[in-house]
């Protein structure tokens with residue numbers, strides 16, 4: 002059966018399917034069913050509607066002999082999938098109706114699903130948006146990653162301090178994965194390499210199995226469904242009977258416990274690389290399993306390995322799967338007997354690499370000790386790759402292996418056909434900085450693909466009010482062709498339309514206000530400007546610049562409480578890596594400031610500060626539609642792209658931001674007059690760092706900044722421990738690497754312009770609407786089309 006011939010799903014069909022799954026898949030009656038049972042039954046009923054298109058996609062790819070794309074990523078931050086599936090299959094009305102009839106609340110049922118947090122932040126969420134766009138475009142593709150038992154830790158606060166608890170998404174039932182016990186590969190680690198008649202033979206010391214779990218990813222309208230295949234580590238022999246027979250029951254279960262360690266937990270660091278052996282094991286584990294799976298599929302269709310580059314494109318999401326280079330060479334050369342140069346050439350024809358950061362501390366390197374112990378054969382192959390590259394490029398001075406470290410960025414670059422950055426500014430900086438020499442040697446390799454976000458999740462699904470207005474205005478073609486949002490532009494000066502736009506935002510803010518009240522006991526003024534900064538906590542993202550401005554703002558309101566202040570609610574959310582103590586101090590400072598400022602009756606109705614715990618995809622979906630102002634205030638040159646910035650603009654929240662990452666392109670598109678720009682450019686940042694005592698000079702030149710810093714240092718926000726933030730104050734008034742002080746005055750100026758602009762409500766609505774109308778280019782559909790054309794040479798089949 003073709004998907005096109007599937008019967009239309011009515012509310013009654015869906016209700017019957019839910020009841021049938023409730024009985025036959027979960028063994029429950031409506032009387033005994035709990036929320037989770039209903040959620041699972043609904044999920045299965047929706048999932049059933051994907052299966053035909055899923056089979057169909059595989060068949061059509063095979064029949065067309067089409068090139069396949071494989072996206073290798075340590076992280077897929079997919080969040081909840083039920084509502085996304087319902088929206089993409091256009092079953093929203095039917096699902097609401099069916100649940101209604103069964104006496105159930107839709108929001109309650111979809112809200113029961115755990116948020117799959119198999120990623121840290123931007124890079125993982127980008128991978129999830131890409132999977133959805135790949136399906137929407139009908140590009141034959143598969144995502145490969147790790148089925149972590151524990152995703153990103155859960156964050157709570159104790160006296161303002163971040164506490165971490167393990168995340169346990171798999172303890173709740175999960176509707177979306179199909180276990181594939183038959184798709185299992187043996188992955189080796191350690192051991193030694195011997196020479197057998199001139200042939201290298203690797204004998205690993207330890208082996209584990211990688212078992213596949215498949216999740217279907219449906220594109221818009223369910224016309225095409227790709228697979229996310231996550232690998233789970235299992236012992237080769239799950240139970241040691243000898244130990245058991247000796248009475249050593251714990252020892253008997255050891256092999257399984259040890260093997261499973263590899264896929265146990267997501268590393269919670271998104272910048273500082275600590276060179277941990279388990280991390281390298283994870284990287285090799287999933288990459289090797291993916292490559293074996295890719296070659297098995299290729300072998301089932303073709304018999305000439307020379308065809309690989311024309312049938313297979315592999316995308317490495319940062320350097321985390323960089324071991325794919327040497328591993329693919331090993332599979333082709335050692336295991337299949339191709340000459341080394343041919344193996345290397347074929348691998349280079351298949352592999353591509355996306356760089357997501359220029360921060361030196363985030364560039365992956367492994368000590369040759371750790372690398373060689375775990376992957377002895379791969380270390381030899383790395384050296385051969387290095388030698389081959391040196392021979393072909395006698396002028397080069399770098400090498401992959403230098404200072405007793407294996408440099409994964411260099412390895413990825415050399416093994417890739419194309420290397421891409423994630424925004425125009427970032428790609429330019431890649432060429433000038435970390436990859437300067439390699440770029441000079443291979444000027445055709447680096448290409449830009451500015452990030453994007455899926456409009457299905459980040460507008461249609463999370464913001465139904467704005468989506469309805471858009472569809473009423475320009476019909477529903479925008480969902481698959483987001484640049485059509487520009488057709489809204491003629492309406493922004495129409496008062497009636499503009500009122501409807503403002504009404505959607507107002508209602509979203511009212512929803513957020515009641516949720517804040519119900520779940521956190523927080524009272525906010527829905528008339529205030531909702532000013533939101535949500536992202537991982539990092540010094541370069543400068544949440545401390547934001548809170549310093551809030552302190553100065555509070556002090557100024559107290560100086561002149563009767564002035565005409567524009568009321569503001571400042572909302573923060575974000576997790577800090579558990580070992581990143583400075584970032585954790587910033588969280589605590591924001592919480593302390595919130596406690597003091599929110600308790601001040603003199604300023605209470607003018608300024609409120611909130612730090613919401615446990616930021617995740619679901620919380621982002623709740624906050625972004627209610628935002629008035631998007632904080633994108635990183636030190637210029639440090640944020641590779643950002644993707645939250647795009648979600649806010651799309652949902653009608655203008656940006657206050659620096660010329661960093663994709664902010665540059667957002668500003669070009671929405672128009673400078675609809676963007677609150679401040680701060681130094683990347684070039685000015687470099688120049689400013691060279692100025693002696695730049696922080697002290699900035700503080701002396703700005704009494705507001707001096708006073709805010711003094712309040713922190715005097716313990717105004719930590720009365721029982723006045724020197725609690727001595728470290729922050731010292732950092733900012735001394736080294737201030739991220740130039741918080743030097744950018745403060747201009748940030749203050751931009752924020753006061755925001756106040757003034759927000760006071761003219763109809764002008765503000767126009768600005769918000771223009772942000773929506775002009776953000777269509779930031780769809781991940783556009784990004785994926787770019788990858789298909791410029792990197793993969795792949796075609797869509799829908």
Ligand code: 26Q
Nearest residue numbers: 123124127270271274357423640641642643644
């Ligand atoms: C590396 C080694 C060991 C442990 C952890 C890591 C690690 C893990 C995650 C290093 C980096 C990350 C994630 C990086 C990331 O999210 N980068 C962001 O990528 C987004 C998508 O391109 C951009 O929009 C952001 O600007 C960028 O910061």
